[in-house]
Amino acid sequence: MSDTAGKTITCKAAVAWEAGKELEVTDVTVDPPQKGEVRIKIVATALCHTDKFTLSGDDPEGLFPCILGHEAAGIVESVGEGVTSVRPGDHVIPCYQAFCGECKMCKSGKTNLCGSVRQWTGKGVMAADSKSRFKCRGQDIYHFMGTSTFSEYTVVHEVSVAKVNEKAALDKVCLLGCGVATGLGAVLNTAKVEKGSTAAVFGLGTVGLACVDGLKDAGARRIIGVDTDVGKHQRARDWGCTDVVNPADHDKPIQEVLVDMTMEDGFGGVDYSFECVGNVKVMRAALECTHKGWGQSVVIGVAGSGQEIATRPFQLVTGRVWRGTAFGGYRSRVDVPVLVERYMKGEFKVDEYVTHKLKLSEINQAFQLLKEGGCLRCVLYMD
Numbered sequence: 359m360s361d362t363a364g365k366t367i368t369c370k371a372a373v374a375w376e377a378g379k380e381l382e383v384t385d386v387t388v389d390p391p392q393k394g395e396v397r398i399k400i401v402a403t404a405l406c407h408t409d410k411f412t413l414s415g416d417d418p419e420g421l422f423p424c425i426l427g428h429e430a431a432g433i434v435e436s437v438g439e440g441v442t443s444v445r446p447g448d449h450v451i452p453c454y455q456a457f458c459g460e461c462k463m464c465k466s467g468k469t470n471l472c473g474s475v476r477q478w479t480g481k482g483v484m485a486a487d488s489k490s491r492f493k494c495r496g497q498d499i500y501h502f503m504g505t506s507t508f509s510e511y512t513v514v515h516e517v518s519v520a521k522v523n524e525k526a527a528l529d530k531v532c533l534l535g536c537g538v539a540t541g542l543g544a545v546l547n548t549a550k551v552e553k554g555s556t557a558a559v560f561g562l563g564t565v566g567l568a569c570v571d572g573l574k575d576a577g578a579r580r581i582i583g584v585d586t587d588v589g590k591h592q593r594a595r596d597w598g599c600t601d602v603v604n605p606a607d608h609d610k611p612i613q614e615v616l617v618d619m620t621m622e623d624g625f626g627g628v629d630y631s632f633e634c635v636g637n638v639k640v641m642r643a644a645l646e647c648t649h650k651g652w653g654q655s656v657v658i659g660v661a662g663s664g665q666e667i668a669t670r671p672f673q674l675v676t677g678r679v680w681r682g683t684a685f686g687g688y689r690s691r692v693d694v695p696v697l698v699e700r701y702m703k704g705e706f707k708v709d710e711y712v713t714h715k716l717k718l719s720e721i722n723q724a725f726q727l728l729k730e731g732g733c734l735r736c737v738l739y740m741d
C-alpha cells in the first residue's frame with residue numbers, strides 16, 4: 359500500500375485550457391480512484407498526432423479544459439474498490455480503447471471497440487459518478503480518451519489498463535499504447551494482409567511506418583510509401599518501403615500514378631492501402647489506388663470536424679472495399695501485454711520511433727516538434 363493511497367495527490371500536469379493555446383504545466387489535484395478505477399503514476403508519455411489534432415480544436419469530441427495524452431506507460435499507485443486485475447506496483451499501459459470482455463461489443467468477437475465506458479470517456483468523465491478526478495485551482499478538468507497521460511498521476515477505468523512485463527522499458531513500450539500498435543494491427547488484424555501482397559501506405563509518420571513494419575512481417579512483396587514531406591522518404595525506405603512517392607512530383611492524381619506503377623497483366627492497383635494522414639482527399643486516393651475486384655483500403659487517419667469522404671460508388675461496385683480501424687483492431691487489455699512480449703523478443707520495431715526525448719515541463723516544445731515534421735515520437739519523462 360502506498361502512503362498516498364486513498365488521498366488526493368497534488369502533482370504536475372499539462373492543462374489544455376483552450377483549443378489552439380499552449381498548455382500550462384501546473385499543479386493539479388488527482389482524486390483517489392473510485393470503484394473500478396486505477397490511479398497510475400505515469401513514467402513516460404509520448405505525443406501522438408491525435409493529441410495535436412484535439413488541441414487544435416478540430417475534434418468534435420474535444421472538451422476544454424482537459425488533460426490530453428494517451429500514449430503512455432506507468433506504475434499503479436493505488437486501486438479503487440473491486441479492482442482485481444491490477445495492484446499497486448504493477449507496470450501498466452493505459453489504453454484509450456477499453457476491453458471489458460463482457461459487453462455486447464466485446465462478446466461479439468467481431469470488434470475491439472468495447473462499449474463499457476466509451477460514453478463517459480467521450481464526455482471527459484469517469485463512469486462511477488460522471489465526474490472528473492482532476493481539479494486545477496478549484497476548477498474541474500476534463501479527462502481525455504479515458505487516459506489523460508500528460509500528468510504525473512492519472513485515474514483510468516480498470517477496463518482500460520493493460521498489465522505488462524515489468525522488465526519492459528516503460529519509455530519505449532508506451533508507444534504500444536497507440537501509434538505503433540495501430541499501424542501493426544491495421545495490417546495484421548484489420549486487413550489481414552497475405553504474403554506476396556502489394557500495398558501502399560499514405561503518410562509516413564509513426565502510424566504509417568508501423569504499417570510498413572507490419573507489411574514486412576506479413577510478407578508483402580511491394581510496399582509503396584507516399585508522403586508529401588520528402589524528409590520522410592529515406593527513413594521509409596530504411597523501414598522497408600520498396601518505393602517511395604511524392605505526390606507533388608506528378609501531374610496526375612496520385613491514385614493514377616500508383617495504378618500505373620503496379621500494372622501487371624493489364625491491370626493496376628495495390629491489393630491493400632492504408633491512410634495514415636487524416637485527410638479525406640488522401641482517403642479517396644487511397645481507395646482508388648487499390649486493385650479492381652479485391653482492393654481493400656483501411657482508413658486510420660482521423661479527420662477534422664465536418665470532413666466527409668467521397669468517391670464514385672462505381673469504385674465499390676467494382677469490388678474495392680473501404681474500411682477503418684481503431685487501435686489496429688487490438689483488444690487492448692488482452693493484446694497489449696502480448697505485443698510487449700513480442701517487442702521484447704525483437705519481433706518488431708519500437709525504439710526506432712523515438713526521435714526526441716523531453717521533460718513534461720517542455721511539452722509545448724514537443725508539440726512544436728510534431729508540427730515541424732522531423733519528429734516521429736517525442737517521449738516526455740516526468741520531471
Ligand SMILES: NC(=O)C1=CN([C@@H]2O[C@H](COP(=O)(O)OP(=O)(O)OC[C@H]3O[C@@H](n4cnc5c(N)ncnc54)[C@H](O)[C@@H]3O)[C@@H](O)[C@H]2O)C=CC1
Pocket residue numbers: 406407408411536537540560561562563564565566584585586587590605634635636637640657658659660661683684685686731733734
Ligand atoms: N485510427 C486510430 O486508431 C489512430 C489514428 N491515428 C491518426 O493517424 C494519423 C497519423 O498519425 P501519426 O503517424 O501520429 O501522424 P504524423 O503527423 O506523424 O504522420 C502523418 C504523415 O502524413 C504526411 N502527410 C501529410 N499530408 C499528406 C498528403 N497529402 N499525402 C501524403 N502524406 C501526407 C505527413 O508529412 C506525415 O509524415 C493521424 O490522423 C492520427 O490522428 C493515430 C493513432 C491511432
Ligand SMILES: N[C@@H](CCC(=O)N[C@@H](CSC=O)C(=O)NCC(=O)O)C(=O)O
Pocket residue numbers: 406408409417418419420455471476536660683684685
Ligand atoms: N473523437 C473524434 C475521433 C477520434 C478518433 O477517431 N480516435 C481514434 C483513435 S486516434 C488515436 O490516436 C479511435 O480509435 N476512435 C475510436 C473511439 O472509440 O474513439 C471524433 O469524434 O471524430
Ligand SMILES: [Zn+2]
Pocket residue numbers: 406407408409428429536537
Ligand atoms: Zn494516438
Ligand SMILES: [Zn+2]
Pocket residue numbers: 456457458459460461462463464465471472473474
Ligand atoms: Zn466491453
